[in-house]
Amino acid sequence: MTDITSILLIVKLVADGVGVSREIAELARRVLAGEEITEDEIERARQEMDAAVERFRQAAADRQQ
Amino acid sequence: MVDWIVAHYVEIFALLGAIYTAARIIVALTPTPKDDEVVGALWRVVQALAKLVGLDPQQGLRSGKGSVPPPPPAGVAAFIALSLLLGGCGAEWREDPKAELLVAQKTFTAVVNAMTDLRRAGKLNDDDVKIVAELILTAQEELHRWQAAVEAGQPPPTTLEGFRAVLARLIQIELDKGGAP
Numbered sequence: 001m002t003d004i005t006s007i008l009l010i011v012k013l014v015a016d017g018v019g020v021s022r023e024i025a026e027l028a029r030r031v032l033a034g035e036e037i038t039e040d041e042i043e044r045a046r047q048e049m050d051a052a053v054e055r056f057r058q059a060a061a062d063r064q065q
Numbered sequence: 066m067v068d069w070i071v072a073h074y075v076e077i078f079a080l081l082g083a084i085y086t087a088a089r090i091i092v093a094l095t096p097t098p099k100d101d102e103v104v105g106a107l108w109r110v111v112q113a114l115a116k117l118v119g120l121d122p123q124q125g126l127r128s129g130k131g132s133v134p135p136p137p138p139a140g141v142a143a144f145i146a147l148s149l150l151l152g153g154c155g156a157e158w159r160e161d162p163k164a165e166l167l168v169a170q171k172t173f174t175a176v177v178n179a180m181t182d183l184r185r186a187g188k189l190n191d192d193d194v195k196i197v198a199e200l201i202l203t204a205q206e207e208l209h210r211w212q213a214a215v216e217a218g219q220p221p222p223t224t225l226e227g228f229r230a231v232l233a234r235l236i237q238i239e240l241d242k243g244g245a246p
Contacts, residue, residue, distance in 0.1 A: 009182060009183070009186045009188070012182060013179055013182065013239075016175060016178060016179060016182075019175075020171060020172065020174075020175040023171055024168055024171060024172070027164060027167060027168060027171075031161050031164045036161075036163070037161065037163035037164045037167055038163075039163070039216060041163075041167060042163060042166060042167055042170070042212060042215070042216075045167055045170040045171060045174070046170060046208070046209070046212055048170075048174050049170050049173060049174045049177070049205065049208065050205070052174045052177040052178050052181070053177055053201055053202075053205050055177075055178075055181050056177050056180055056181045056184065056197075056198070056201060057198070059181045059184040059185050060184055060194045060198060
């Protein structure tokens with residue numbers, strides 16, 4: 001039997017997956033409509049990416065202490 | 066058919082994710098072997114979709130008797146979206162290097178967030194973390210170089226295949242650890 005923590009983790013992973021798929025689909029629609037992606041958007045995405053990597057490093061370090 | 070899948074893949078994943086999550090919860094509450102068979106059949110559909118874009122979600126999975134297969138988590142959905150859009154079904158994306166890069170950044174961010182969730186849930190041990198951290202660092206550096214090239218109006222310094230290979234390895238780990246009881 002699966003414990004409740006595992007179920008909550010699965011629900012979160014699936015929700016995140018659907019969320020990012022929707023974001024990418026919206027991007028596709030914008031590009032197909034001829035809209036240009038700006039460098040500001042790319043820079044914001046880079047900052048979010050770097051912040052995500054930093055959160056992973058912190059989570060990794062927390063468990064090793 | 067492929068065009069229809071590309072046009073509706075978000076809805077397909079939303080539906081699969083909702084059905085699978087509900088099924089997992091029912092299986093957890095009712096220890097009946099029949100439940101596992103139904104969920105297993107649904108998982109095979111997800112596998113077939115993943116293999117269409119060159120990912121084998123079964124590789125490296127624990128498959129003990131009576132175990133329930135893992136769900137289509139963040140990395141799989143994002144990776145399939147990336148592959149469908151960049152891997153031959155979306156030629157328009159190749160004409161916009163900024164859009165290509167942005168999709169890759171968002172996909173990678175989703176995978177890293179999933180890894181953080183798995184670590185916090187105790188699903189990644191210290192040995193796993195060393196491997197994952199190295200893969201994450203490789204992909205992050207590659208994306209930084211890619212961004213610098215795009216901003217300078219140059220082609221990506223490394224191949225897209227290399228980046229996808231690193232993502233695929235991370236997602237194999239996500240599938241393995243996310244599905245483990």
